[in-house]
Amino acid sequence: MTTTDLTTDHSRATADEAHSHGLASTPPNSSRADRDKSFDLDVFPVPSGREEQWRFSAVRDLAPLFVDQPVEGSLAWSIDALPAGVRLTEVSVADARERSVSAPGDRASAIAAAHSGGARALTVAPGSVIEKPITITMHGDGSEARGHLLVEIGANAEVSVVIERTGSATYSEFISVDVGQNAGLNLVLLQTWEDDAVHSGEVHAKLSRDARLRGSVVTLGGKVVRLNTTASLSGVGSSVDLFGLYFADSGQHQEHQLFVDHMVPNCRSRVTYKGALAGASARTVWIGDVLIRKEAEGTDTYELNRNLVLTDGARADSVPNLEIETGLIDGAGHASATGRFDEEQMFYLRSRGISESEARKLVVRGFFADLIQEIGVPEVEKGLMNAIELELDMVEADDE
Amino acid sequence: MSTLVITDLHVSVETPEGTKEILRGVDLTIDSGHVHAIMGPNGSGKSTLAYSIAGHPKYTITSGTVTLDGEDVLEMSVDERAKAGIFLAMQYPVEVPGVSVSNFLRTAKTAIDGEAPKLRTWVKDVKSSMADLRMDSSFAERNVNEGFSGGEKKRHEILQMELLQPKIAILDETDSGLDVDALRIVSEGVNRVKDKTNVGVLLITHYTRILNYITPDFVHVFVDGRVAEQGGPELAERLEAEGYDRYLTKA
Numbered sequence A: 001m002t003t004t005d006l007t008t009d010h011s012r013a014t015a016d017e018a019h020s021h022g023l024a025s026t027p028p029n030s031s032r033a034d035r036d037k038s039f040d041l042d043v044f045p046v047p048s049g050r051e052e053q054w055r056f057s058a059v060r061d062l063a064p065l066f067v068d069q070p071v072e073g074s075l076a077w078s079i080d081a082l083p084a085g086v087r088l089t090e091v092s093v094a095d096a097r098e099r100s101v102s103a104p105g106d107r108a109s110a111i112a113a114a115h116s117g118g119a120r121a122l123t124v125a126p127g128s129v130i131e132k133p134i135t136i137t138m139h140g141d142g143s144e145a146r147g148h149l150l151v152e153i154g155a156n157a158e159v160s161v162v163i164e165r166t167g168s169a170t171y172s173e174f175i176s177v178d179v180g181q182n183a184g185l186n187l188v189l190l191q192t193w194e195d196d197a198v199h200s201g202e203v204h205a206k207l208s209r210d211a212r213l214r215g216s217v218v219t220l221g222g223k224v225v226r227l228n229t230t231a232s233l234s235g236v237g238s239s240v241d242l243f244g245l246y247f248a249d250s251g252q253h254q255e256h257q258l259f260v261d262h263m264v265p266n267c268r269s270r271v272t273y274k275g276a277l278a279g280a281s282a283r284t285v286w287i288g289d290v291l292i293r294k295e296a297e298g299t300d301t302y303e304l305n306r307n308l309v310l311t312d313g314a315r316a317d318s319v320p321n322l323e324i325e326t327g328l329i330d331g332a333g334h335a336s337a338t339g340r341f342d343e344e345q346m347f348y349l350r351s352r353g354i355s356e357s358e359a360r361k362l363v364v365r366g367f368f369a370d371l372i373q374e375i376g377v378p379e380v381e382k383g384l385m386n387a388i389e390l391e392l393d394m395v396e397a398d399d400e
Numbered sequence B: 001m002s003t004l005v006i007t008d009l010h011v012s013v014e015t016p017e018g019t020k021e022i023l024r025g026v027d028l029t030i031d032s033g034h035v036h037a038i039m040g041p042n043g044s045g046k047s048t049l050a051y052s053i054a055g056h057p058k059y060t061i062t063s064g065t066v067t068l069d070g071e072d073v074l075e076m077s078v079d080e081r082a083k084a085g086i087f088l089a090m091q092y093p094v095e096v097p098g099v100s101v102s103n104f105l106r107t108a109k110t111a112i113d114g115e116a117p118k119l120r121t122w123v124k125d126v127k128s129s130m131a132d133l134r135m136d137s138s139f140a141e142r143n144v145n146e147g148f149s150g151g152e153k154k155r156h157e158i159l160q161m162e163l164l165q166p167k168i169a170i171l172d173e174t175d176s177g178l179d180v181d182a183l184r185i186v187s188e189g190v191n192r193v194k195d196k197t198n199v200g201v202l203l204i205t206h207y208t209r210i211l212n213y214i215t216p217d218f219v220h221v222f223v224d225g226r227v228a229e230q231g232g233p234e235l236a237e238r239l240e241a242e243g244y245d246r247y248l249t250k251a
């Protein structure tokens, strides 16, 4: 699909269940940048589900994450021996607030920070070029957990970090990502939770001058996953690529909110999220906000969301939103499309001898292939196609 | 040598107003190497016949039989029918986003043959068939039928027929919407496959123009869900001159 500047392509949003619309996700006269940010819980009342940023959310399932109380559990971390130049340290709650690039933007992440018992900081020394991806596995044993993580990449450093969540938990987190001058970070967040996990996360990344962030989010597991990613392009010449891949089956609610804030001149951003849905009550939400501030001349931005609805009853919401405060930009566009893999497509493929399950795989593989190649961590890319095939096998098992 | 036998086929569709019978007792036998042209007015049920043979879920067979070399086709799933050797070139080929033509063709060939084709010869076969059908090689990397023009879609259908080598091919208005050059290219494609594989062809058309390129052995006039008359190529000439009025007033 080639959709040019400032258009929203809804051409494929034909089926009733395949929902896609271009509602602005902020009221016309309030900027996305005006939303509250604070470590103070009183700033964020318990969401009712009517608020702008919660209106598509599975608020009832997320409710435990709004409770202002300490929790007993935690996620168990596994991590390989760290290479030279990389450190993992414990940081007090107070220090963690100081070192975060921003305060939390909603109640769940404010509570995560408040009750994390202190943050963990993954710090990469300036100038370190780390060849091998740093892989952290966070495993839940089914209990409640809160987390605060600081990712700090020193100037001119270069590193890939893969964080995988497994097991089950009712988990909220606040992740602060600080990418220093001319540094490059490839951050991959894999949500391969078991079926009953509930996860709300906020990631706030700040990019300094000439910094590069490639951020990939892969959400396959969990009952409810809600990730809210902000990239603040605060250094001239910085660049961000945000990729997302999600696959929701029956009973899963997956929400990905994004905010790309072009604060200074000559920055570049690309957002590419793709999701597949299968199963009667599968539900996904994508909200992509981009703000080009008055100062951000020479901005080049494009965001895209595509959803593929494989079975009846699934629902994908897709809400792109672009605020532009200066006319002096290189390019700004967005596209959102929700398409159905329908009976006619299935018939066409099967009439050429291709079995039903093979037909589905063919379409889904094709849909995700280019996106998977973008993740840039070969170990993850390899495993991912298999994981998607497994999801599809589960869809079939449900069909029978 | 293969034979497709259609006996007293009755087919209906579900509509909001209730069940509607469209085919009312079709009898037709197609042997390898023969071309049967089916001509008839709009809405007479030609596509319904084609889809019913291929197994489209929209159509309900209420009575009658379809066999291929004695095997019960109606018992088979859609993909089993294709593997048994039935091919339908559709009147309106479907777009399949995200699936490239080359991937689609290879997957279909593998499914039909039960094993992956030898890479070297396969690539060569695809290339030469595409060249014969004047399809630019860039089509291989495009998504199936996505953004294809009407004529390109029809060539792509014949490309599949050439590569999948069915026993019986049903061509539903493959000639509609083609200009003279494209019509010739597509017709030559059909003839080439017929010479090579001795495929039996059921050629659904509104126009005798294509019959100048592909000579039918039999012509059937299809009216109101059944075959109203059959004959040789001369029948097509007469239909061209007289139209279907004769059959319609009788019905």
Ligand SMILES: Nc1ncnc2c1ncn2[C@@H]1O[C@H](COP(=O)(O)OP(=O)(O)OP(=O)(O)O)[C@@H](O)[C@H]1O
Residues within 6 Å of the ligand: B013, B014, B015, B020, B022, B040, B041, B042, B043, B044, B045, B046, B047, B048, B049, B091
């Ligand atoms: N889902 C449906 N609901 C109602 N009527 C249907 C449905 N499907 C097919 N029909 C009707 O069945 C009849 C036969 O349709 P069919 O497409 O087989 O005709 P055709 O001979 O191929 O026509 P054409 O020459 O226009 O391609 C038509 O009257 C059509 O409107």
Ligand SMILES: [Mg+2]
Residues within 6 Å of the ligand: B046, B047, B048, B091, B172, B173
């Ligand atoms: Mg028709």
